[in-house]
Amino acid sequence: MPKLKxxxxxxxxxxxxxxxxxxxxxxxxxxxxEQEEEADLIxxxxxxxxxxxxxxxxxxxxSFQALKRQxxxxxxxxxxxxxxxxxxxxxxxxxxxxxxxxxGQLTAIPTLLQAGAARGVATARAxxxxxxxxxxVQRRSGIRAWVSIMEGCDRFCTFCVVPFTRGRERSRxxxxxxxxxxxxxxxxxxxxxxxxxxxxxYGRKLTPPISFVELLRHIDQLVxxxxxxxxxSPHPSDVTDELAAAIAELPSLCEQIHLxxxxxxxxxxxxxxxxxxxxxxxxxxxxxxxxxxxxxxxxDIIVGFPGETEEDFQATLDLMQEVGFDGAFIFKYSPRPHTxxxxxxxxxxxxVKGRWLEHALRLLNQSSLERNRAYIGRTVEVLVNREDAKxxxxxxxxxxxxxxxxxxxxxxxxxxxxxxxxxxxxxxLYLQGExxx
Ligand code: SAH
Ligand code: SF4
Ligand code: F3S
Numbered sequence: 001m002p003k004l005k006x007x008x009x010x011x012x013x014x015x016x017x018x019x020x021x022x023x024x025x026x027x028x029x030x031x032x033x034e035q036e037e038e039a040d041l042i043x044x045x046x047x048x049x050x051x052x053x054x055x056x057x058x059x060x061x062x063s064f065q066a067l068k069r070q071x072x073x074x075x076x077x078x079x080x081x082x083x084x085x086x087x088x089x090x091x092x093x094x095x096x097x098x099x100x101x102x103x104g105q106l107t108a109i110p111t112l113l114q115a116g117a118a119r120g121v122a123t124a125r126a127x128x129x130x131x132x133x134x135x136x137v138q139r140r141s142g143i144r145a146w147v148s149i150m151e152g153c154d155r156f157c158t159f160c161v162v163p164f165t166r167g168r169e170r171s172r173x174x175x176x177x178x179x180x181x182x183x184x185x186x187x188x189x190x191x192x193x194x195x196x197x198x199x200x201x202y203g204r205k206l207t208p209p210i211s212f213v214e215l216l217r218h219i220d221q222l223v224x225x226x227x228x229x230x231x232x233s234p235h236p237s238d239v240t241d242e243l244a245a246a247i248a249e250l251p252s253l254c255e256q257i258h259l260x261x262x263x264x265x266x267x268x269x270x271x272x273x274x275x276x277x278x279x280x281x282x283x284x285x286x287x288x289x290x291x292x293x294x295x296x297x298x299x300d301i302i303v304g305f306p307g308e309t310e311e312d313f314q315a316t317l318d319l320m321q322e323v324g325f326d327g328a329f330i331f332k333y334s335p336r337p338h339t340x341x342x343x344x345x346x347x348x349x350x351x352v353k354g355r356w357l358e359h360a361l362r363l364l365n366q367s368s369l370e371r372n373r374a375y376i377g378r379t380v381e382v383l384v385n386r387e388d389a390k391x392x393x394x395x396x397x398x399x400x401x402x403x404x405x406x407x408x409x410x411x412x413x414x415x416x417x418x419x420x421x422x423x424x425x426x427x428x429l430y431l432q433g434e435x436x437x
Contacts, residue, residue, distance in 0.1 A: 001029055001030065001031050002029065002030050002031075002040035002041060003030065003031055003032070003033040003038055003039050003040050003041070004022070004025050004030040004031070004032055004033065004039065004040070004041045004042075004043065005032075005033050005034070005035065005036045005039035005041070005042045005043070006018055006021060006022060006032070006042075006043050006045065007042070007043070007044045007045065007060065008045045009044070009045065009046050009047040009053060009056060009057065009080070010045070010046065010047025010049065010053065010080060010081065011047065011049070012146055012193065012195050012232060013103070013148070013151075013166070013195055013197070014045050014046075014047060014080055014081075014103075015146060016137070016146040016148055016195060017045055017079065017080065017103055017106065018045045019137045019138050019139050019140060019146070020106055020135075020137050020138075021043060021045065021079060021106055021109065022138035023135040023136045023137050023138040024106060024107070024109060024110060024135045025041070025109070025110075026135075026138055027135045027136075028110050028113070036064070036067065037067065037071075039074065040071075040073060040074060040075065041074070041075045041076075041077070041113070042064060042067075042074070042075075042076045042077070043076075043077045043078075043079055043109075044057055044060060044061060044076075044077070044078050044079070044080070045079045045080040046078055046079065046080035046081060046082035046083060047080060047081055047082070048080075048081040048082045048084075048085045048161050048165055048336070049081070049160075049161060049162070049334075049336075050331060050332075050334035050336070051334045051335070051336070052334065054082055054085075057078070057082050061076070061078070061094060061097070064076055064096070065096055068096040075098040075099075075113065076096060076097050076098055077097070077098055077099040077100070077101060077109070077112070078090055078097060078099070078100050078101070079101045079102075079103070079106065079109075080102075080103060080165075081103065081161065081162075081165035081166070083100045083101055083102050083103075083123060084102035084103060084104075084123050084125070084164075084165040084166075085161065085164065085165050085337060085338075086100070087100060087102075087121055087123045088100070088121050090121075091119055091121060097119070098112070098119055098120075099112040099113075099119060099120050099121070099122075100120070100121045100122070100123065101121075101122045101123070102122065102123035102124070102125065102165070103130075103165065103166055104124070104125055104130050104151075104166075104167060105122035105123060105124060106130070107130075107134065108120075108122035125167035125168075128170065129151060129170050129171070129172045129173075130151065141385075141387060142187075142188070142189070142416065143189060143190050143191065143383070143385050143387070143415065143416045144189065144190065144191035144192070144193065144228075144383075144385065144387075145184050145189050145191070145192050145193070146192075146193055146195050147177060147180055147181060147184070147192045147193070147194055147195065148172065148194075148195045148196070149171065149172050149177050149194045149195065149196050149199065149202050149215070149231075150169060150170065150171040150172060150195075150196035150197070150198075150199060150201075150202050150203075151166060151167070151169070151170055151172075151196070151197075152166045152167040152168045152169045152170055152197065153166060153168075153169055153197040153198055154168055154169040154198075155198060155235070155273075155275065156273065156340075157262075157272050157273055157274055158271065158272050158273050158339060158340035158341040158344075159262075159272060159302060159305065159333060159336065159339055159341045160336070160339060161336040161337065161338065161339060162197055164337075164338045164339075166197065169197070169198070169201065169205070170205070171196075171202050171203050171204075171205060171206050173206065174203070174206075174210055174214075174215055174218065177194075177215065177219075178218055178219065178222060181219055181222060181223065181227075182222060184227075185222065185223055185226065185227055188416065189227065190226070190227055190228060190383055190416050190418070191227060191228040191229075191230070191383060192219075192223075192227060192228075192229055192230070193229075193230040193231065193232060194215075194219075194229065194230070194231040194232075195231075195232065196231075196233075197233070198233070198234070198235040198238065199212070199231045199232060199233060199234055200212045200231070200234040200235060200238040200239065200240075200243060201235060201238045202215060203215060211242070212231075212238070212243065213240070213242040213243055213246050216229065216231075216243075216246050216250060216253060217246065217250065219252065220250040220251065220252045220253060223252045224251055224252060225251040225252060226252075227252055228252060228254050228383060228401065229250075229252040229253050229254065230253075230254050230256060230403065232258050233258050233259075233260055233300075234257060234258070234259060235260075235275075236259055236260075236261065236274075236276050236280070236281050236284050237275045237276050237280075239257075239259065239284040239287070239288065241287065241291075244287050244288050244290070244291035244292060245291055247288065247291065247292045247295060248291040248292040254401040254402070254403065255292050255294045255295045255296065255401050255402055256295065256296045256297075256298075256401065256402045256403040257288060257295060257296075257297055257298075258298045258299065258300075259281075259284065259285070259288075259297060259298070259299055260299055260300035260301075261281050261299045261300070261301060261319065261323075262274055262300060262301060262302050263301070263302065263305065263308075263312065263315070263316050264278055264315040264316035264317070264318055264319025264320065265278070265308070265311075265312035265313075265315035265316060266278050266315075267312060268305050268307075268308055268312050268315075268316075271305065271306070271307065271341075271344070272302075272305060272341070273340075278315065278319060281319075282319070282322065282323070285297060285323050294402070295402070296326040296327075296371070296402035296403060296404065297323065297325055297326055298325055298326050298327040298328055298329075298403075299323075299325050299327075299328045299329075300328065300329045300330075300331070301316060301320070301328055301329070301330045301331070301360060302330075302331050302332075302333050303316065303330060303331070303332055303333065303353055303356040303357050303360055304332050304333040304348040304352060304353030304356055304357075305333045305341065305348075306333070306341055306344035306345065306346050306347050306348065307344060307345065307346040308333075308348060313356050313359075316360065317359070317360065317363055320360065320363050320364065320367065321363065321367070323367075324367045324370065324371060325364065325367055325368065325371075326367075326368055326371045326372075326402070326404070327364070327368050327429075328364050328368075330357060330360045330361055330364065331357075332350075332353035332354065332356075332357050333348070333353060335347065364428075365428045368428040368429070369426065369427065369428040372404065372426035372427065372428065372430075372431055373426045375400075375404070375423040375426060375431050376423050376424065376425065376426055377422075377423065378422075378423050379420050379421065379422045379423070379436055380400045380401075380406070380420070380421055380423060380431075380433075381400065381401060381418055381419075381420060382398040382399065382400055382406050382408065382418070382419050382420070382421045383398050383399055383416070383417075383418055384396055384397070384398040384413045384414065384415055384416060384417050384418075384419060385397065385398050385399065385415060385416070386415050388405050389407075395408070395409055395410065396408050396409070396410060396413050396435070398419070398421075400431070404430065404431055405429065405430040405431070406421055406423070406430065406431045406432070406433060407430060407431075407432050407433075408421045408432065408433045408434060408435055409433075409434055409435065410434060410435025411435070413435065419435050419437065420435070420436045420437050421433040421434065421435055421436065422434050422435075422436050
């Protein structure tokens, strides 16, 4: 049987696409391998969000050139956002590449692999909802699953390549989502994460329209407290009273939100076309905390956007201080093709961006440590999951409803079970404790 080596970069949407690609190719008779030396097909599922992500793909691809010479019949394909962004140019630039397939075109892969097929490109942007592809998703985890509920993005933030790589926003019909989650529950999954680029603007364009919160309520009725439900990433502008109330009320919905802010400066937020200002963001945070006091809030921040001044950056630090984030991904701004910000004047130097990044990371460290220390002495519900294990010295690992990683000691526990853990220690990145039952 031919062997597939699949390499995945990027966000959860890409993780899920890789599980779809695996499903498609297993049906075609492939088996999975970790070793690229023994692969008959190598697929890179790529990310274009920052220049560095794109460069990683090219250097990995370069390393396969020799392999291609040694192994007759080896095929190499690129999928994902770099595929969509670059298209035919990739085939021109890398003569040993066999196919290029955008995120909306996964079902083209088997055809492009047929014996005697010419090198090919499938990057037409999907007009409709592309999920599920007509083969079962081959999930890596048996405990938590990604469930796509919408694709694409209409917001066109000036720094972001996603609307160009993933196309316009389209929502998946609620019935299909419910059916998928029903099946996941039947299979014993304990957690689903609903995925979408602006996941909380779900459903408005469907006929009949349905709101994100209505969908969450339907899901809650189905899974109750057996399954945990998360979603990522919501857009601050669409955080509503109803959503905050749902987080507080629904047993399945976890007290956790990843709410990208990007900047604390009104001037920069405006330049980014984010659609909210600092005060509005802070109001959303206050609303969430008022309704669900136990909520953990994480974010994304970009430092060094074109024209950003020390004063703007300071406003971001102030906002970080004011909110006290549980965690954050902080990025140096990276100019991306097709985006408005790429052509903006006053692009900042790597030196400035690097300095600001370090500064912001130090502040983040303090706030996440402080937030995590507040758990010391509390007993929390942990979903046991070995996939989260990073430390060998403790026996078990899992996550709290707030999505905090917990390493804990105790007798044997079953992967996928819920246990109570008394928290005894905290670091900025995880909690530690002892199992109580
Ligand atoms: N849909 C999500 C973001 C997806 S991209 C949202 O709107 O929140 C994930 C993160 O990558 C973004 O939140 C942003 O912080 C970062 N990012 C996107 N484009 C970037 C760029 N050009 N340079 C640096 N970081 C970027
Ligand atoms: Fe990108 Fe903005 Fe859309 Fe998020 S909302 S995917 S940052 S364009
Ligand atoms: Fe990257 Fe595409 Fe996701 S650019 S972050 S893989 S949507």
